[in-house]
Amino acid sequence: MDLKEPRNSEWKRFYKSFWFASTGIVQTFKTERNFQIHVVVSILMLIIGLLLSFTKLEWVILLFLIGGMLSLELINTALEHVVDLVTKEKRPLAKAAKDAAAGAVLVYAILSVIIGLIIVYGHLPI
Incomplete structure (x- = not known):
C-alpha cells in the first residue's frame, strides 16, 4: 500500500500540471x-x-x-x-x-x- 501512494501522488501532480496549463491558456484567451x-x-x-x-x-x-x-x-x-x-x-x-x-x-x-x-x-x- 505504501508503494502505491507516492505513484498516485505523482500522477495527481502530473494531471494537475495539465489543469494549470489549460487554465493559463483559457485565462489568456479571455483577457488578451x-x-x-x-x-x-x-x-x-x-x-x-x-x-x-x-x-x-x-x-x-x-x-x-x-x-x-x-x-x-x-x-x-x-x-x-x-x-x-x-x-x-x-x-x-x-x-x-x-x-x-x-x-x-x-x-x-x-x-x-x-x-x-x-x-x-x-x-x-x-
Missing part, C-alpha cells in the same frame, strides 16, 4: 486581445489548409507556425504579468523587457504571415 486574434487567424488558416488540400509538409509547417505563435504569445503574456507584479511604477528596464518580448512576438508573427502567404500562393490557380 492579441492572443484572441492569433487564435482566430490560426483557425482561419486551418480551414484554408483543408480547403486547399495542403500537403503533409505544409501541414507540419502550418502547425509549427501556429504552435510557435500561440506559445510565444503565452510567454509574452506571462512575462508582462511578472514585470507588472514586480514593478508597480513605470521603470525603463521593465518597459524594455516588455517591449523586447512583444518584439519577439511581432518578428515571429511577420515570419508566420510570410510563410503562410507563400504556402497559400502555391495553391492558387495563377
Whole structure:
C-alpha cells in the first residue's frame, strides 16, 4: 500500500500540471486581445489548409507556425504579468523587457504571415 501512494501522488501532480496549463491558456484567451486574434487567424488558416488540400509538409509547417505563435504569445503574456507584479511604477528596464518580448512576438508573427502567404500562393490557380 505504501508503494502505491507516492505513484498516485505523482500522477495527481502530473494531471494537475495539465489543469494549470489549460487554465493559463483559457485565462489568456479571455483577457488578451492579441492572443484572441492569433487564435482566430490560426483557425482561419486551418480551414484554408483543408480547403486547399495542403500537403503533409505544409501541414507540419502550418502547425509549427501556429504552435510557435500561440506559445510565444503565452510567454509574452506571462512575462508582462511578472514585470507588472514586480514593478508597480513605470521603470525603463521593465518597459524594455516588455517591449523586447512583444518584439519577439511581432518578428515571429511577420515570419508566420510570410510563410503562410507563400504556402497559400502555391495553391492558387495563377
